[in-house]
Amino acid sequence: xxxxxxxxxxxxxxxxxxxxxxxxxxxxxxxxxxxxxxxxxxxxxxxxxxxxxxxxxxxxxxxxxxxxxxxxxxxxxxxxxxxxxxxxxxxxxxxxxxxxxxxxxxxxxxxxxxxxxxxxxxxxxxxxxxxxxxxxxxxxxxxxxxxxxxxxxxxxxxxxxxxxxxxxxxxxxxxxxxxxxxxxxxxxxxxxxxxxxxxxxxxxxxxxxxxxxxxxxxxxxxxxxxxxxxxxxxxxxxxxxxxxxxxxxxxxxxxxxxxxxxxxxxxxxxxxxxxxxxxxxxxxxxxxxxxxxxxxxxxxxxxxxxxxxxxxxxxxxxxxxxxxxxxxxxxxxxxxxxxx
Amino acid sequence: xxxxxxxxxxxxxxxxxxxxxxxxxxxxxxxxxxxxxxxxxxxxxxxxxxxxxxxxxxxxxxxxxxxxxxxxxxxxxxxxxxxxxxxxxxxxxxxxxxxxxxxxxxxxxxxxxxxxxxxxxxx
Amino acid sequence: xxxxxxxxxxxxxxxxxxxxxxxxxxxxxxxxxxxxxxxxxxxxxxxxxxxxxxxxxxxxxxxxxxxxxxxxxxxxxxxxxxxxxxxxxxxxxxxxxxxxxxxxxxxxxxxxxxxxxxxxxxxxxxxxxxxxxxxxxxxxxxxxxxxxxxxxxxxxxxxxxxxxxxxxxxxxxxxxxxxxxxxxxxxxxxxxxxxxxxxxxxxxxxxxxxxxxxxxxxxxxxxxxxxxxxxxxxxxxxxxxxxxxxxxxxxxxxxxxxxxxxxxxxxxxxxxxxxxxxxxxxxxxxxxxxxxxxxxxxxxxxxxxxxxxxxxxxxxxxxxxxxxxxxxxxxxxxxxxxxxxxxxxxxxxxxxxxxxxxxxxxxxxxxxxxxxxxxxxxxxxxxxxxxxxxxxxxxxxxxxxxxxxxxxxxxxxxxxxxxxxxxxxxxxxxxxxxxxxxxxxxxxxxxxxxxxxxxxxxxxxxxxxxxxxxxxx
Numbered sequence: 001x002x003x004x005x006x007x008x009x010x011x012x013x014x015x016x017x018x019x020x021x022x023x024x025x026x027x028x029x030x031x032x033x034x035x036x037x038x039x040x041x042x043x044x045x046x047x048x049x050x051x052x053x054x055x056x057x058x059x060x061x062x063x064x065x066x067x068x069x070x071x072x073x074x075x076x077x078x079x080x081x082x083x084x085x086x087x088x089x090x091x092x093x094x095x096x097x098x099x100x101x102x103x104x105x106x107x108x109x110x111x112x113x114x115x116x117x118x119x120x121x122x123x124x125x126x127x128x129x130x131x132x133x134x135x136x137x138x139x140x141x142x143x144x145x146x147x148x149x150x151x152x153x154x155x156x157x158x159x160x161x162x163x164x165x166x167x168x169x170x171x172x173x174x175x176x177x178x179x180x181x182x183x184x185x186x187x188x189x190x191x192x193x194x195x196x197x198x199x200x201x202x203x204x205x206x207x208x209x210x211x212x213x214x215x216x217x218x219x220x221x222x223x224x225x226x227x228x229x230x231x232x233x234x235x236x237x238x239x240x241x242x243x244x245x246x247x248x249x250x251x252x253x254x255x256x257x258x259x260x261x262x263x264x265x266x267x268x269x270x271x272x273x274x275x276x277x278x279x280x281x282x283x284x285x286x287x288x289x290x291x292x293x294x295x296x297x298x299x300x301x302x303x304x305x306x307x308x309x310x311x312x313x314x315x316x317x318x319x320x321x322x323x324x325x326x327x328x329x330x331x332x333x334x335x336x337x338x339x340x
Numbered sequence: 341x342x343x344x345x346x347x348x349x350x351x352x353x354x355x356x357x358x359x360x361x362x363x364x365x366x367x368x369x370x371x372x373x374x375x376x377x378x379x380x381x382x383x384x385x386x387x388x389x390x391x392x393x394x395x396x397x398x399x400x401x402x403x404x405x406x407x408x409x410x411x412x413x414x415x416x417x418x419x420x421x422x423x424x425x426x427x428x429x430x431x432x433x434x435x436x437x438x439x440x441x442x443x444x445x446x447x448x449x450x451x452x453x454x455x456x457x458x459x460x461x462x463x
Numbered sequence: 464x465x466x467x468x469x470x471x472x473x474x475x476x477x478x479x480x481x482x483x484x485x486x487x488x489x490x491x492x493x494x495x496x497x498x499x500x501x502x503x504x505x506x507x508x509x510x511x512x513x514x515x516x517x518x519x520x521x522x523x524x525x526x527x528x529x530x531x532x533x534x535x536x537x538x539x540x541x542x543x544x545x546x547x548x549x550x551x552x553x554x555x556x557x558x559x560x561x562x563x564x565x566x567x568x569x570x571x572x573x574x575x576x577x578x579x580x581x582x583x584x585x586x587x588x589x590x591x592x593x594x595x596x597x598x599x600x601x602x603x604x605x606x607x608x609x610x611x612x613x614x615x616x617x618x619x620x621x622x623x624x625x626x627x628x629x630x631x632x633x634x635x636x637x638x639x640x641x642x643x644x645x646x647x648x649x650x651x652x653x654x655x656x657x658x659x660x661x662x663x664x665x666x667x668x669x670x671x672x673x674x675x676x677x678x679x680x681x682x683x684x685x686x687x688x689x690x691x692x693x694x695x696x697x698x699x700x701x702x703x704x705x706x707x708x709x710x711x712x713x714x715x716x717x718x719x720x721x722x723x724x725x726x727x728x729x730x731x732x733x734x735x736x737x738x739x740x741x742x743x744x745x746x747x748x749x750x751x752x753x754x755x756x757x758x759x760x761x762x763x764x765x766x767x768x769x770x771x772x773x774x775x776x777x778x779x780x781x782x783x784x785x786x787x788x789x790x791x792x793x794x795x796x797x798x799x800x801x802x803x804x805x806x807x808x809x810x811x812x813x814x815x816x817x818x819x820x821x822x823x824x825x826x827x828x829x830x831x832x833x834x835x836x837x838x839x840x841x842x843x844x845x846x847x848x849x850x851x852x853x854x855x856x857x858x859x860x861x862x863x864x865x866x867x868x869x870x871x872x873x874x875x876x877x878x879x880x881x882x883x884x885x886x887x888x889x890x891x892x893x894x895x896x897x898x899x900x901x902x903x904x905x906x907x908x909x910x911x912x913x914x915x916x917x918x919x920x921x922x923x924x925x926x927x928x929x930x931x932x933x934x935x936x
Contacts, residue, residue: 001469001838005845008476012852019859020882026866027878041350049354052447053362079503083446085355112498119501141497178645180511206648217512298577314359329574336572374671392632397672398539405667412763422510 040069048074050092051092052085057244058092071098075123093124103132106148111141118147127155134277135162153186162187162194169198178209181210188214192222199226201233209240216244224250231274233258235267242270246277254283262289272303279307287314294330306335341457342366345386346376346402347420348394356389360454361446371449373397377405380412387458389450403435416457420445464832468846471700472826475853478814482857485698486864492701493693493758493868498757505637507665508644509543515643517545517714519623520613522606524552526627531565532668533627538594544637545623550613553603559588563599566590571650572716573597579611579725587616606710607726607733614717614725622717624734629711630660630763638760639673639714642753651741651752652715654708655693655760659685661768670763674714675877678768682884683892686858689881693758693868694861700756704807708754710734712762730790732783739791742803758868774899781903785813816904819897826894851889858885 040061047059048070061067066215074093079224081089093099098120105117110210118136121129129151136148151160173180184207197203198211199283212230215223228250230241242260245253260266261274275293277284286307293304308315322334341439343365347353350371368383370376374396374434380388382437388406406412406418418439436455472767508514519537522532530549551559562568568588575584582604590596601612610624617892621643623636631738639655661675661684676682699705713734723744726733738754767773769809788795788811795812829846832838862881 001465001472002842002845004472005842005849008472009839009848009852012479012849012856016852016855017861019856019863023859023863023866023878024864024881027875028867045351045354049358050353052355073351076349077355078353080349081355081446082444083448085447086444115498119504123503127845147504176645177647178508179650181647182508182511185511185513213513236934278732280396302576331572332389332572339572362568392539393541395633397667397669398536398541400539401535401669402665404535422506422543 020238029126031078036065036260037069040066041073044070044073047275048077048089048092050338052077052081052088057307058095061096062143067096070096071120074098075120078123090124090126090245094126094128105131105134106136106139111144114139114141114146116145118144118151119264122147122151125151125155130155130214134161134164137161137168143179146172146176146183149274150179153183153190156190158279159191162191166194166197166206169207173204173210177206177210180207181214184210185214188220192218192220195220195223198224199223199230205234205237208237212237212240212244216240216247219247221248221249221250224248224253228253228256231260236271237267239270239273242273242277249281250285251281254278254281254286257281257283258286258289260294261286268297270297272299275300275307279310282310282312283315284311285320287311290315291318291322294334295327298329301330301333305330307332309337341387342368342383342385343387343389343454344368344370344376344379344383345389346370346379346394346399347389348372349391353419356447356450359451363451363454365454371395373399373402377402380406380415381409384411385415388415388417389454390417390419392419400435403437407436416460417449418450418453418457420450447458464724464828464835464837467828468705468825468832468838470730471821471828472846474813474818474821474851478818479853479856480808481784481810481814482694483860485695485702486857487698488701488805489694489698489861489864492697496758497868500641505641505644505785509640513644514543515621516619516642517542517621517623517640517646517692518613518617518717519545519625519636520610520617520621521547521549521625521627521629522609522613523549523554523558524603524606524609525554525558527554527556527557527561529628529668530558530562532710533630534562534566534596536630536668538596540631540636540803541633544619544638545636546618548613549596549598550609551598551600552605552609553601559598559600561706563588566594566596566598566848566895567592568598573616575612576615578615578721581608581611581615581728584612584859606696607728607730610733611725611728614720617717617791620717622715622720624710624713624715625752625776626711626764629657630665630668631712632670632761632763635712635760635762636714639712639757642755642757643714643716646753648752649751650716650755651719651745652708652713652738652754654696654705654713654756655762656758657688657709657711657764659688659766660763660764663763665763667687675880676768678809679884680770681766682880683888684766684773686881686885687717688746689865692756692861693865694857695757696756697864699807700754702802702806703753704802705754706739706803707735707809708738708756708809709762711764712760715741719912727790730783731779732787735783736787736790738796739787739808743794743800745801746800774902777896777899779901781816781900782881782907784811785904785907788812788816794898819900820904823894823901827852830901854893855885858888892934 004152044059051059059070061070073183074089078089080170102117102120133148133152137145139145145168149165153165169180169183184198195211195215198207213225224245227241227244230237242257257274257277261271275315290304290308294301298315308319319338323338325331345367348371353369357369360367368379368380368385373394376390378398378456388400390402403417406415408453416438418438418443420443423445427446439453441453441460534547534549568590570591571587573587582602585600585602588598598617599612599616603853614622635655639653642653643650659676659681660670661678661681662674663670664672675685696705723740727736730736741754768777794800797804829843835841862885
């Protein structure tokens with residue numbers, strides 16, 4: 001036993017000593033970085049601020065750390081600015097060679113460097129980087145791919161890149177769904193028509209849901225017909241499509257939406273979304289249907305009440321009669337809705 | 341005219357300060373909410389440009405504190421914010437924020453708004 | 464006797480091995496987070512229409528003094544779209560009246576949604592202005608019950624549960640919501656870091672300056688929190704086996720929580736119980752999911768500084784620990800529940816529940832053996848040395864990770880102080896905590912509450928002061 005104890009105690013003592021050393025080393029490293037920042041930052045901030053205020057002097061940076069600090073400062077400011085100052089700043093970043101460096105960095109061997117470069121190019125959003133970004137759409141790392149796809153979509157690249165961007169979206173949806181959502185959103189803003197293949201049936205369902213949501217939030221009425229077709233599909237897609245049609249305000253979909261809302265074979269979320277859409281669109285003919293839903297499950301009933309509020313006089317009349325009725329839940333909800 | 345700019349990002353703060361200085365104003369800078377409140381009360385600037393998100397004390401809380409103090413109750417305030425949600429604007433306007441500038445913003449435009457806000461206050 | 468001492472030895476060694484592994488996972492995860500996280504990216508996502516909407520639930524019992532500050536600081540958080548739902552748990556100190564005055568509340572008709580059951584709601588209030596605030600007055604029923612009310616009334620798909628005296632940092636919600644934005648379908652719950660505000664300058668409901676506490680008990684707790692959050696939770700989270708999201712700061716998918724049945728009101732460990740049940744529900748349903756601990760977002764809370772309150776807290780935590788294990792005993796060592804059932808829950812059982820017993824009885828046995836002459840003085844001291852050192856690996860490793868990840872102690876003397884207390888912890892404080900936890904164990908047995916999880920009972924009507932459930936190892 002003694003031997004085992006001695007071995008254990010020795011081992012642990014060594015480990016503890018090593019960890020203490022590690023902690024101190026980490027602390028020294030942090031302080032060094034801190035000191036470097038403190039040395040270069042004020043100069044960088046002042047230089048950039050003055051340059052943006054119109055002074056001709058171009059901020060300079062010597063060694064690698066100084067350049068890194070200057071870039072970090074510039075990128076921070078880039079996020080907060082808009083208009084002519086932003087243009088000037090983006091042009092400065094270009095002129096100092098950072099954009100070229102980042103473009104080269106996209107071909108680096110280390111994944112971290114490629115990700116960092118993609119992030120820089122995303123912040124700068126310079127049209128000169130289109131070529132490098134398009135090439136990076138074939139990168140092995142999904143984060144790099146999607147970051148570049150998003151930047152390309154935002155910068156408004158040539159239509160040639162659109163197909164590649166769409167391919168990236170379809171490919172990476174399972175690995176990095178949030179990043180793909182950002183790509184789809186950027187695409188929807190820059191090239192609305194490009195969303196069609198992502199809404200269509202041969203895209204993976206997760207991408208379709210995102211594309212449908214984006215189309216709705218951006219109120220892209222050109223996709224209303226596609227969304228209407230999606231109402232017949234499986235429930236999550238149908239729910240998204242219904243919401244989207246509501247946000248777009250597509251009057252021609254009222255019939256299809258009423259069919260969905262009234263069909264008790266469909267899932268609740270899809271029906272509730274359809275009900276909400278009918279309210280958003282302002283479809284007065286839907287009032288009788290909504291009234292009939294006032295005895296259904298809570299989410300559906302709540303959606304129906306909210307929708308009726310938006311359907312003018314006939315809606316209000318329906319709510320009033322529900323409030324006066326003997327059904328406790330419907331009556332309570334309707335009464336609450338009628339409150340000023 | 342004296343303007344206090346409270347913004348935690350030093351670069352943006354300097355950019356705005358430089359732009360305002362170029363416009364001919366005297367500029368004081370604050371890096372966080374607590375400093376902003378203290379400087380606003382001690383220096384009594386003619387206008388306050390306030391970032392909504394700052395360390396220590398956020399923009400809304402600074403506005404509330406200033407409105408409670410009779411010396412600073414009428415100070416015009418321009419607020420910079422990420423959020424442009426409706427309730428946010430109303431929340432700010434209820435407290436008496438003159439102008440609301442969403443971020444990302446253009447210092448050029450900010451300068452115009454400052455002129456407008458100051459113009460309203462002129463005797 | 465010797466056999467028993469061997470057994471305790473084995474326990475110490477197993478502890479070091481298991482927790483070194485957890486630390487390694489934590490280290491890898493923190494590095495991955497640092498490489499992936501991109502501040503400008505996050506800002507852009509949050510400014511976009513795709514940002515997740517959050518309802519912050521604030522259960523409040525007799526919080527009249529601080530509730531207005533808390534609500535105001537929540538409404539001022541750097542997050543695009545959030546609503547605050549305050550649930551007044553039958554307070555007797557005028558909490559509701561105070562809120563009504565400050566925010567100009569008026570009563571609104573709002574039928575209670577039926578998703579979760581709870582004590583009756585007395586009234587619902589909303590402000591006249593457009594502030595996204597809802598205040599619900601209900602009959603007293605405890606924190607879990609109040610949260611269930613909040614979940615029922617919440618309008619948004621994500622709910623954030625906090626304590627009434629939690630102070631969230633400006634970007635805490637954004638950082639905690641980031642995993643949901645990254646992976647909206649799979650992510651079910653996330654939790655952030657809780658730090659002790661003792662010793663910090665707190666004004667207007669915000670932490671102005673962060674300092675280490677002066678009080679010794681508080682300093683020991685600081686060490687414990689670093690160990691829990693940077694060591695164990697990050698590590699277990701990386702293995703997909705995070706057992707607890709702190710009640711002081713957690714973010715959940717509302718629909719999943721409702722599907723799982725909401726919070727249980729008959730346990731003091733309701734935060735851990737919910738998370739484990741979420742694991743269970745998702746695994747049983749075969750639904751791909753992830754429950755993630757994010758080390759970056761920070762929530763400040765006050766820790767007890769007096770022995771009396773600290774003791775009460777530790778007893779309660781331990782009771783909660785046991786109740787949770789009993790309630791989900793079917794998951795133990797069950798491969799169906801993967802890392803949670805095979806690794807995390809057994810680790811909880813062995814190191815958290817049995818650990819105090821084993822360690823303390825180890826000391827006792829050593830003393831007996833020494834007196835009986837079975838072992839000599841050198842073995843005795845070696846054993847003590849081992850007992851002193853075995854927890855240090857985890858603690859120092861966690862401190863190293865904390866420093867590397869956030870660099871929050873800029874001063875050398877701050878670091879020195881933390882290290883000093885990390886070492887000193889092993890010479891008395893930890894053993895005292897073990898004793899208090901065993902008292903909690905004893906309390907549970909005495910109250911005969913083994914069967915408490917089987918029947919629905921009323922929880923303690925006085926919710927404890929803000930206490931994040933922090934597990935030691």
